Amino acid sequence: MTERAFRTWPCPTIGGGTHEEIALTFGGKRSARVLVLPALFDEANKLRRLTAEVMQRLDGAGIDSVLPDLPGCNESRQPLQAQSLDHWRQCAKAAAEHFAATHVLTLRGGVLTAPPEMLGWNYAPVAGRQVLRAMLRARTIAAREAGREETIEALQQTGRSEGVELAGWTLGPDLFAQLENTAPQPDSAQIEIDQGAIGGSGLWLRAESDESPEQADALALSITAGLTSA
Numbered sequence: 472m473t474e475r476a477f478r479t480w481p482c483p484t485i486g487g488g489t490h491e492e493i494a495l496t497f498g499g500k501r502s503a504r505v506l507v508l509p510a511l512f513d514e515a516n517k518l519r520r521l522t523a524e525v526m527q528r529l530d531g532a533g534i535d536s537v538l539p540d541l542p543g544c545n546e547s548r549q550p551l552q553a554q555s556l557d558h559w560r561q562c563a564k565a566a567a568e569h570f571a572a573t574h575v576l577t578l579r580g581g582v583l584t585a586p587p588e589m590l591g592w593n594y595a596p597v598a599g600r601q602v603l604r605a606m607l608r609a610r611t612i613a614a615r616e617a618g619r620e621e622t623i624e625a626l627q628q629t630g631r632s633e634g635v636e637l638a639g640w641t642l643g644p645d646l647f648a649q650l651e652n653t654a655p656q657p658d659s660a661q662i663e664i665d666q667g668a669i670g671g672s673g674l675w676l677r678a679e680s681d682e683s684p685e686q687a688d689a690l691a692l693s694i695t696a697g698l699t700s701a
Contacts (some may be wrong), residue, residue: 473497473498473499473530475494475495475496475526475527476495476497477493477494477495477498477528478493478494478495478574479491479494479519480492480493480494480539480565480566480569480570480681481565482539482541482542482562482565482566483485483558483561483567484542484549484556485542485553485563485566487560489565490542490549490561492540492541492542492547493539493540493546493547493548494522494537494538494539494540494566494570495526495538495546496535496536496537496538496570497526497529497536497537497560497585497626498526498530498534498535499535499536499537501533501534502573503533503534503535503573503574504534504535504536504537504565504571504572504573504574505529505534505535505536505537505573505574505575505576505591505606505694506539506543506567506570506572506574506575506576506577506589507522507525507534507536507537507538507575507577507578507608508541508563508576508577508578508581508582508584508585508657509522509538509544509578510522510576510578510580510581511564511579511581511582511584511602512580512602512606512638512640512677513605513606513609513636513638513639513640513692514563514578514579514580514605514675514701515545515656515700516604516680517674517675517677517679517680517681518578518674518675519528519588519680520567520680520682521578521674521682521686521687522538522578523538524682524684524687525576525687525691525694526538527622528583528688528691529691529694529695530688532691532695534694534695534698535625536576537566537570539562539563539566539570539573541554541559541584542554542558542559542562542647543560544623546568547616550641551640551641551642551643551646552593552634552641552642552643552646553643554643554645554646554648555643555645556583556599556646556649556653557649559583559584560584560585561584562642563586565577565585566585567589567677572589572667573590574591574592574694574698575589575590575591575592575661575663576591576592576594576694577582577591577592577593577594577596578592578594578595579594579595579596579598579624580599580602581594582596582597582651582655582657582661583599583602583650584600584685585661586657587658587659587660587661588657588660589660589661590658590660590661591660591661591662592663592693592694593655593659593660593662593664594660594664594669594690594692595664595665595666595669595675596655596663597671598653598654598655599649599650599652599653599654600650600651600652600654601649602667603630603637603647603650603651604623604639604651605626605628606621607623607647608623608647609637609638609701610626610636610638610662611623611626614670615655620626627651629641630647630648631644631645631647631648631651632644634646634647635647642701662697664690664693668688668693669686669689669690669693670685670689670691671683671685671686674686674692
């Protein structure tokens with residue numbers, strides 16, 4: 472087993488050129504290297520421990536992995552409101568090339584950022600509309616508790632025209648519109664792993680960030696088994 476490390480990588484910048492982003496890496500120069508694309512927004516926080524635990528287990532099985540920050544996410548200094556799914560896919564492809572990834576693992580909405588031609592796995596993939604729906608609902612509930620009345624329909628109109636803040640995330644109009652209209656591609660080179668194959672309820676459904684060693688074991692085993700049989 473190797474130690475994890477944080478490395479920088481040249482990420483494409485909107486308008487041209489590159490800038491540095493950070494990536495969490497496990498391993499070094501082993502033959503298999505998995506690019507991990509995390510869940511989006513609040514679900515990324517709820518699945519943070521699961522994501523890291525899966526990477527640790529892959530490392531123990533002799534498989535490298537890399538988890539890049541996409542622009543506007545996690546520790547990135549790029550503005551989220553300027554991003555789009557198209558740009559995130561470009562950045563994910565650049566990360567795959569820089570780190571010589573052989574496969575990709577996406578979690579939940581991370582499937583929407585994956586290069587469709589990469590071999591790999593999509594864990595509990597979800598359409599962008601579903602990602603938005605949960606965040607829109609959370610905002611209307613918070614507004615109601617604060618004595619304000621907001622509707623999902625009005626927030627959607629605002630999101631499409633000028634962008635909107637949802638659960639602390641400021642989404643620009645391009646990203647909002649693309650999320651509304653983007654779903655996992657059925658003809659991608661990735662295999663779906665649904666929650667039923669992992670067992671238990673999805674950690675993204677819980678109120679706070681949580682962990683499940685059993686689910687991490689099962690998801691990592693699905694990846695290692697897939698690589699062994701390839």
